[in-house]
Amino acid sequence: MKIAVLYGGVSNEREVSISSSKGIMKALEKNGHDVIGIDFHPERLQEVIELNVDLVFIGLHGKHGEDGCVQGLLDMLGIPYVGSGVMASSVAMNKFKAKQLFEQVGIPVAKGEQYRMDQETNIDTVVNHIHTNFEFPFVIKPNREGSTVGLTIVRHESETKEAVKKAAENDLYILVEQFIKGKELTVPVLGEIHKEKSLPIIEIIPKNELYDYEAKYSVGGSEHIIPARIDEDLTEKIQAYAVLAHQVLGCETYSRADFLLTEEGIPYILEVNTLPGMTPTSLFPDAAKSIGISYEEMIEQIIQLSL
Ligand SMILES: Nc1ncnc2c1ncn2[C@@H]1O[C@H](COP(=O)(O)OP(=O)(O)O)[C@@H](O)[C@H]1O
């Protein structure tokens, strides 16, 4: 097949995307496909059209790649692509909206509130509202961002304003969430619509306090334990939640759900990633590897499922 891999882009996750796409392109070539990599920018859309490819593999992350925008462009052009469509991508990227859907189907979510931070917004009013509605510690993050960019754990009143400003630098909307103390888990989901299955749960032990940018992408920044050290019943429950989250958002082919599991055994879902990282040391490929699916096989499965 002739496959274009779109990588790079304009989001904060540009570097991650470049790394993911290198892995994807190498695997596709190994699998015998004709692969063209494109450092994507809307101005390069004409090139994508002229290439007349069989399929586009979206190797982008974050804004404009993972949020449905590129998917919309490709839909309009009738070019098939891998993974979720416009609606699921867009809703998954919007953590607040996604949480509302998760809650509706009974998946535990941390108490959260969204604030619009436009030029007319009075920051002190927002800060006061947060202080009356949340107990310390809480988390402030951009509503539509990834890679833990712009996120602060707020432990004291004096920190709230800075945290609000920092999150607002990355999105028009900020999300405030009750801090959940728990194990970091992530659950890959793969499969045809209505028949999705979860791969083994990954337990993440970040070297830093948070699973932040450094812990996510630097070598040795975190340790992955697969399968996670959780009893069978709870494992099944969390896997079922991950599949349900994928389905309620309307995701297609693959996704990866992030959870925090408390000591009491409550798995709070944080988000669903519709274009999970695919660097050779990323979580999704690691889970596949743990059940004997090589990186190349996994990429091929994703391709076949997308057709
Ligand atoms: N409510 C929360 N309580 C505790 N930690 C959180 C909370 N929200 C986020 N975190 C931490 O920040 C990381 C990134 O948060 P997440 O919501 O998954 O956003 P993204 O991965 O898109 O940046 C999580 O993996 C976790 O370590």
Ligand SMILES: [Mg+2]
């Ligand atoms: Mg996450």
